[in-house]
Amino acid sequence: xxxxxxxxxxxxxxxxxxxxxxxxxxxxxxxxxxxxxxxxxxxxxxxxxxxxxxxxxxxxxxxxxxxxxxxxxxxxxxxxxxxxxxxxxxxxxxxxxxxxxxxxxxxxxxxxxxxxxxxxxxxxxxxxxxxxxxxxxxxxxxxxxxxxxxxxxxxxxxxxxxxxxxxxxxxxxxxxxxxxxxxxxxxxxxxxxxxxxxxxxxxxxxxxxxxxxxxxxxxxxxxxxxxxxxxxxxxxxxxxxxxxxxxxxxxxxxxxxxxxxxxxxxxxxxxxxxxxxxxxxxxxxxxxxxxxxxxxxxxxxxxxx
Numbered sequence: 421x422x423x424x425x426x427x428x429x430x431x432x433x434x435x436x437x438x439x440x441x442x443x444x445x446x447x448x449x450x451x452x453x454x455x456x457x458x459x460x461x462x463x464x465x466x467x468x469x470x471x472x473x474x475x476x477x478x479x480x481x482x483x484x485x486x487x488x489x490x491x492x493x494x495x496x497x498x499x500x501x502x503x504x505x506x507x508x509x510x511x512x513x514x515x516x517x518x519x520x521x522x523x524x525x526x527x528x529x530x531x532x533x534x535x536x537x538x539x540x541x542x543x544x545x546x547x548x549x550x551x552x553x554x555x556x557x558x559x560x561x562x563x564x565x566x567x568x569x570x571x572x573x574x575x576x577x578x579x580x581x582x583x584x585x586x587x588x589x590x591x592x593x594x595x596x597x598x599x600x601x602x603x604x605x606x607x608x609x610x611x612x613x614x615x616x617x618x619x620x621x622x623x624x625x626x627x628x629x630x631x632x633x634x635x636x637x638x639x640x641x642x643x644x645x646x647x648x649x650x651x652x653x654x655x656x657x658x659x660x661x662x663x664x665x666x667x668x669x670x671x672x673x674x675x676x677x678x679x680x681x682x683x684x685x686x687x688x689x690x691x692x693x694x695x696x697x698x699x700x701x702x703x704x705x706x707x708x709x710x711x712x713x714x715x716x717x718x719x720x721x722x723x724x725x
Contacts, residue, residue, distance in 0.1 A: 455702045459484035466544065469559045470552050476544065483540035490536060496703050497711055499529065503696040504715060507689070519670045534648050542640040545631055553631055560624045567617050575613060580606045587676070590691050591684040598679055605672040610661040619654055623647050 454461070462484045463477055472480060502525060509518065548556070570578075583606060588594055594602070630643055646652055680688075700708060 459488045469556055470544070470548060471555045472544075472552075476547060479547070480540075480544050483543060487537055487540050491533070492702070492704055493707060495529070495533065496699055497707060498532075500696060500699045500703070500711055501715075502529075503692060503699060507692050507696070516670050516674060519673050523666065523670070531649050535645065538641050538644045538648070539637075541644060542637050545640055546635075546637045548631060550632075553628060556631075557624075557628045560628075564617065564621055564624070567613075571613060571617070576607075576611060590688055591680060592687045595679070595681075598676060601675055601679075602672060605668055605675075609665045609668055612658055612661040612665065615655060615658040615661065619658060623653070 459481055463472075463480045466472065466480055467477060470476075506522075580603060584594070584599065584602060587602065627643060627647065630640065700711070703711065
């Protein structure tokens with residue numbers, strides 16, 4: 421029986437945000453005009469935490485423009501190829517291994533984006549003065565306080581509601597049995613957010629302590645790489661909980677995919693095409709031409725001729 425790759429579809433909602441996240445921007449999606457503004461938006465976001473002076477802001481803008489250019493040349497084509505491959509995958513079945521492969525690819529996009537941003541972030545952080553470090557410490561503490569407040573406001577129920585909305589954005593209205601299955605699986609997942617938050621508090625304190633010691637830039641890069649990518653110091657309980665949730669989430673996606681109607685499958689295909697076109701439109705013209713020549717006969721080639 422033909423089944424749509426809903427696991428890909430749900431996670432692809434995160435692909436466009438990777439472009440923003442890699443530039444330290446928190447927007448949930450970016451149209452092509454906003455993508456062009458990403459370096460300036462990134463500086464604005466960083467300035468909110470660091471209170472940059474004019475010289476530092478100009479330096480940050482140069483760094484983010486360089487990072488943005490690399491993202492446009494190299495990472496956007498990767499996203500596009502992945503979207504094309506995903507559309508191909510919708511033509512056959514789905515199993516747990518395929519879902520894992522999608523999870524792994526999305527994490528790789530995240531890792532690459534952050535890894536390539538760390539040098540710019542480290543250079544900016546290395547130039548902060550005492551007052552700016554104080555401001556950063558206070559801002560990070562405010563973030564933690566806000567997170568704690570959200571946890572106290574029935575975080576689990578809000579997360580379940582938002583997850584249902586995410587799925588319905590892709591597949592349209594969910595049938596009652598589908599909703600029940602998703603809610604059942606989400607309720608069974610381990611609550612890892614408090615553990616994550618406590619670990620984040622510790623790492624934030626360690627970051628501020630490191631920056632106050634006036635380290636070399638490579639020491640800052642190493643710290644950020646471990647904090648944002650490798651997470652070697654994450655508590656074992658947190659790692660185990662996240663692993664268990666990932667396995668349950670994979671099973672939930674496989675089960676949902678097997679119950680989808682043709683209308684829901686069509687909705688997923690249309691959403692995939694929408695994101696593929698969005699990524700294509702963000703590319704520089706010379707890159708777009710190469711990508712379309714590389715993939716002869718795909719619908720995007722006809723659209724953009």
